[in-house]
Amino acid sequence: MKKDIIVCRDVKKSFETERGIVDVIGSVNLTVPENELLVLFGPGQCGKTTLINVMAGLETVSFGVVTVDGKKVEKPGPDRGVVYQATALFPWLTVMGNVEYGLKAKGVPKKERRERAQYYIDLVGLTGFENTFPSKLSGGMRQRVGIARAYCIEPTVLFMDEPFGHLDAQTRYLMQEELMRIWEKEKRTIVFVTNNIEEAVYLANRIVVMTNCPTTIKAEFNIDLPRPRDYVDPEFLRLREEISAIVDKTL
Template sequence: MSMEQERGIESSIIECAGVCKSFKTPEGEHQVIKDFNLQAKENEFLVLFGPGQCGKTTMINLIAGFEKVSGGSLKFMGKEITKPDPSRGVVFQSTALFPWMTTMGNVEYGLKMAGVKKEERQKRAQNYIDLVGLQGFEKSYPVQLSGGMRQRVGIARAYCNEPKVMLMDEPFGALDAQTRYLMQEELQRIWEAEKRTVIFVTNNIEEALYLADRILVLTNCPATVKKEYIIDLPRPRNLVSPEFLALRKEITGIMDSTL
């Protein structure tokens, strides 16, 4: 913990120190996260990479403010996180779109709740609809869109509130492989165009290496940070370059010993 604390606290937007989370089950306390430390810096693409049910989603829920920590400290811009806030946007694996709203309705929802006037908010929403490449689908309902397009709506919706941090919980986990590659490229393009701090959860090593500035490899339940990798390969990354493959092999090796 001390090592991470020494490293530039000023610039970190999310600060997570010794966070624990456990749930009550009929069999007793079930610890999901144990002594978790992380710091997310401004405009950094941070990937939490770990095996299946290792508590990654719980970590996102804690940072989002959907759930409360059982122990330790979890701060956003110096303040303890107590509840969800528009400054921390979330992209859900299930998309969690509002199915009775059109693409426009979904994307402008946050601004509407904040009381932004219709003309202004539709202009701003249109901006993000264009950014994610959904122009022409403003009036479509989620059921009328493909899985990849739905997740684009999810990304635009979170972006439209202009959050400081984007939390992405396996956003492409439910997509087929082809769409998944495409969406990874798209996300990289969107992120380059509109830099944000991103905390991205995945169990796919290629996805992690393709997108991340930094990867935190997590242990299996209870989750804690096992190892950190700083990925400074040039973007867009070549999935078959020797450096990429070497990193892939190394991190996969670590994972195997974790399981």
């Protein structure tokens, strides 16, 4: 029996807006065991990002409780790495500067810091780009830096909020493959948000389908397909159809 890393109990989140109080998260109960790659899948704007932000501590819950590794989540912390939709790299720091930032904040001595950062830069395939600024990198390469930066603080959990959403189709496939390679090598608990069904089935151990706002869990699917997965395998396509069919349709 694997340890439960993330536990969400009766989590609700509302925002106060000009139109009054808007419920974004209905009431979510969710546990994520160690080293699972969980995909939160649902229509656009349905509150998936809010759920991830709540788990990462970037937003506070309105009701309920989130724990990560037994500790209650109240603010962001280095035990929870986040890979953002729009990379959120520090533009004035080089690739090395970005990746080692977390270790520097922790006070890790320079030599060890450099070695560890280099390990993750190599892992994501950016060897030779250590001294390049993000503005000189392609979209896919920036996301690699984002992944290396989050990995480098060696967090218990990694949250990935549609990290490949802005990439072109070719780069997206490549990055999905890359993420699988990285994850096989450095197993972590990952919560991955996407609205792309193909990506979801390709990556997930388990897919949690979310409803429209206020979001709740609609269904869960365990994906036991062998890896590396094949996008045109009949079983892959069947799952893809089955899950697509139950998702709320929105514009």
